[in-house]
Amino acid sequence: MLDEAQNGPIVTLNISSFRCDALIIHSSGIPNLELSSVTLEEVQQYKSDPMSTKTMEWLWDNIVFPVLAYLDMAEQVSTNQLLPHIWWVPTVPIIGAPLHAAGYHFQENSETALDKVISSYSLSVTAIIKVELSVDKG
Incomplete structure (x- = not known):
């Protein structure tokens, strides 16, 4: 599994009534x-209105930013630098949440x-893993 994370970390989000975690698979x-x-x-609650500003900000503050900060991916990226890649693997309660669009879109601070x-x-x-293996085989 660690080899598959060479092209970007894989983040499995486990949301339950007991606790919520991000299991992060990365190269190390x-x-x-x-x-x-x-x-x-x-x-x-937030998933019921997935495109609202409030939902985007909540996802950023509570899920996406903590994961990116842990992975040292939360800093400003220079304009001539390629963005790093991340795989999101949400579990049933959070499937469909727009993790890719989380954030504060009406501020100028990126x-x-x-x-x-x-x-x-x-x-x-x-x-x-199956996709990565098929890409590697050409």
């Missing part, structure tokens, strides 16, 4: 990042996922 390991400010109830990373989605880590 598989740490677990507790998302202590996230609850299942909040995810369900505090959005779109300004920091190129996001891709997958329903499983296994699917990412």
Whole structure:
């Protein structure tokens, strides 16, 4: 699995009534990042209005920014630099949430996922591995 993260970290979001975590697969390991400010109830509430400004800001503050900060991907990227890639693997409660668009879009400080990373989605880590293997075979 670590080899598959060479092209960008894979972040599995586990949202439950017990706790919420981001399991991060990247080239140097598989740490677990507790998302202590996230609850299942909040995810369900914000997911009901996925394109609202409030939802985008909540996703940024509570899920996307903490993950990017942990991965040292939250800093400003220079205009001539390619954005890093990240894979999001949401579990059922958060499937469909616009993680790629999270942030503060009406400020001039580039505090959005779109300004920091190129996001891709997958329903499983296994699917990412199969895609990477098929690309490697040409």
